[in-house]
Amino acid sequence: MNNSSDGSVYTTPTRHVVTDPEGLVSRETTYRGARLHLERLVIKPPAGPNGRSRPGELVRDVVRLAGAVVILPILDDGRIVLIRNLRHAVNRTLWELPAGMLEPDEKPETCAGRELIEETGYRSDRVEYLASFYTTPGFCDEFMHAFVASGLRFVGQQLEADEDIETAVRTPEEVHGMIADGQLIDAKSILTVLLYESGIRPGRS
Known part of the structure; x- marks a missing residue:
């Protein structure tokens, strides 16, 4: 567990390393x-x-890919911060959890704190590691690290020039409803929410 310069507490996951396939x-x-x-x-x-x-x-x-992170931001009252983001690859605007790609040599927990502020405008006092998983191993080596962010305080979005991201706050029950009725169809976001609520921590039995 590490402490950042702003006082946030992080648990560090292992960064994925690609090895040569046999043969x-x-x-x-x-x-x-x-x-x-x-x-x-x-x-x-x-x-x-x-x-x-x-x-x-x-x-x-x-x-x-260098890898990526997804963050589950939880306010003090238990509500969840979501984003609504245009995804050009599928030509749809999707509800998601904040997420982003690692910069070269960037630690996953550092990326999580950075992306949380950029996309939602919230700074977190505590970012806890949840799980890591492959997103599309059939053709891509992307390894994503999921975090839970709490102790949130709003400091303002810091979007990149090409980003136009809407934020919304929903109760866990409302998020469940969005999953059930097909409003929230982003796999990494669904998995992160369900892993957190189930108490399952992959690789940490």
């Missing part, structure tokens, strides 16, 4: 952007059930 033949970067890059992996297929090698090679295109 890797070659790796080629096919695109490099500001926030992600694409790789083409050529891999020898694993041995069959009888231990015999299989012919040919597998080609897999994967997305590489």
Whole structure:
């Protein structure tokens, strides 16, 4: 557990590190952007059930990301702070929990505090680690860290130039209703809310 310069208390998760798959033949970067890059992996297929090698090679295109965080902000009265954000990839405005991508060499707990202020305008006295999980492991190595933020005080949003984010405060019951009726369909947000309320802490039995 760490203390930040502003007095917030953090529990530090382990940052994800990508390792080479077994049987890797070659790796080629096919695109490099500001926030992600694409790789083409050529891999020898694993041995069959009888231990015999299989012919040919597998080609897999994967997305590489530095990682990300999602934050569950809880006010002193138990209400939850949500954001409403335009997601260009799906061309929809979605209700979500605040979230964001890690900067190079940034610790997840530092990113959580930063994104919370930027997107909601709330500063937290306590940011607690909840869980980490892969978001889309079929084609992407994004590893997301979930945090719970409490002791909130409003200091004003600090949005980036291309962001237009609406905030709203809802009771837990209202959030459950939004999930049930399809208003809240963002997977990371649903998972984080349900993990917190269930008391389940993955990897910490």
